Amino acid sequence: MSIIAKYESTCTRCGEPIIIGDKINWNASESSASHVKCPKDPLKKKRAGERFVSIGDSISKTGEMPPGKNTPEGERVLFVRVNTRYHWCYIGTDWIWYIIDNNRDGDDWGRSNVLGKEIQGIGWKVPYNEKLAQEIRDIANILNA
């Protein structure tokens, strides 16, 4: 790492002061200066969305899909549109749910195993774990920011 030059500027994304020329803070691929890991980074939401998709994918593969019409306990966290479907989670004391909407004309509503207040879906649940719950909350904070 070599330091090219050092002078102060402001990040074009968040407006915070930064030192330009310090390779740690300067994204040289951009014509204007911004933090490499800026809290207002638009890519941060994209990455968080992708992470959420991968978490959902994992829950749908490792979790159980309880039969019947379930009403998950706990707090609904995240409600995001990914591709063409809405996805959301419930974080309860015993379970974490991941649900994809199955609510449209043309959907087989008989497949829905989760009934929500406004929307029904197909859901999977895994036993509550602190690390996963925190990660989902962190993603929610980024996506809702």
Ligand SMILES: [Zn+2]
């Ligand atoms: Zn910034």
